[in-house]
Amino acid sequence: MTHSSKTLMPALFLSHGSPDTAIADTDAAAWLKQLAAELPRPRAIVVASAHFEVTGSVAVSADPHPETIHDFGGFAPELYAIQYPAPGDPALAQRIATDLQAAGFSARAVARRGFDHGVWVPLKLAYPEADIPVVSVSVDPAQGPEHHFKLGQALAGLGADGVLVIGSGSFTHNLGEAFKALRSGQRQLAVPGWVQQFADWMNDKIAAGDIAALLDYRRLAPFAAQNHPTDEHLLPLFVALGAAGEAGRAQLVHDSAEFGVLAMTMWRFDKARIAAAA
Template sequence: MDTSLPALFLSHGSPMTALEPGETGRFWQRLGTAIDAATGRPSAILAVSAHSLTREPALLAAPRHTAVYDFGGFPDALYRLRYDAAGDPALATRVQALLAAEGIAAHRLDDGGLDHGIWTPLRWIYPAADIPVLPLAYVPTWRPAEQFALGRALAPLADEGVLIIGTGSITHNLRLLGRFVANQGVGQPEMAESAEFRAWMAARSAARDWDALLDYRSSAPHAALMHPTDEHLLPWYVAAGAGGRDATPQRLHEAVTFGALGMDAYAFGPGAARLAEALQASSLQVDAASM
């Protein structure tokens, strides 16, 4: 088996997916098993989240992590959930070296903690919390091309058993979500602008049109509406850079909540196609079992 792990982008959605997994949570529940089957179980996870932002790249190299409840106004049950995972100080040293080789300085901090963009999906993907996690806080003012270069520097990790996960949202405009939550609810049809943006990302990805993707702000339909600020999309580019330009990105999952919050997931790199095949096989097994 070629054990080169894909890099992933996961739209993490509302923190409530930790309690109410829905369609995307069910996908996450299959994802960990599919990764293990396709390329082998990761030895560690490097996580780049839209909720861990810094002025310069920073690695949270604590030996242990717990869930950070970086949100408010949710049911008490959500704040009682735990995700206690080991950290990976040794991996932090390796990542610093890889980044330094490409002229990217990264700070190393002894702090720990997994924001909800990390622990919410991991709670379903690897529920035993038995894989060490290293958060990499990134710079939200860097352009997509700079985020891609950050990911490209991390590419060797794919052959070293490290699963790179970027988490954010394929569409993210909280003003729109507020309107849907107040008036229509989670199950309402997707607004046309969101559907057009997600379709553009999928089509340009399938075509490996990196020039358009890296210039999405000017090229994609409704880019500013779907991302008034783009910190929730930028982890997509880190994961894409880790996968490289040669392999075709794979959209593994597509869904929408609240009419405008895209929940799409992508895989990048040589292992992406194998992961897509493993997920398809697991989906067929689930369908057969339910018949």
């Protein structure tokens, strides 16, 4: 498929969930499997992953052939056999690093950075052919939402070039509570009130486009610290919000929960349309 300069990609926030989402029969996995059918085919995909953590700067993966990283333990052997052999895009990685530097970030293209499960789990489901170039962008656990929103804003121009920007994290992410549920062997558990209230608040603010409240979610949202004892898994949301650019339209595209405490909420952010005469 060819791509014209008129191809305009949305930005997405995807909750990637437990690593075994890649092989599990869940509502979230089923939705990810049909995601590609709802979008124009991207010429490349850029993923800001909660599992690519770099402090003090932004790293952009520039390997031509990134390896698949199995950065987890205790799961089924078949999960460790999964490979996602999508190519990288060194030229795009360097462009992103340059754009980030121009926006005031300390940024660099880096070698020997493969696809962590925040990258390959959703992409294995959405784009199983692994034939679209993929570049990873790091999050900084020492920085908050505003830093990552501005990072996303620096990537906003990519959508007009047919590049799909994805923030891959988790809408809620209390690992201690999730592991308790995981050990129970029950994936379908009741959603606790403290999870539902947080998710409802976040969804309301996203739908309303209330960026100021979202950037201050840690102070304003109910049970924020309980849902995100550390917030690296929510930071990709702010990258996706920023990447949507001005006058973006937010659409809640999937909403389920696993193990009770893992909200698998996913959002699509569409940019303002390009004028037909452009």
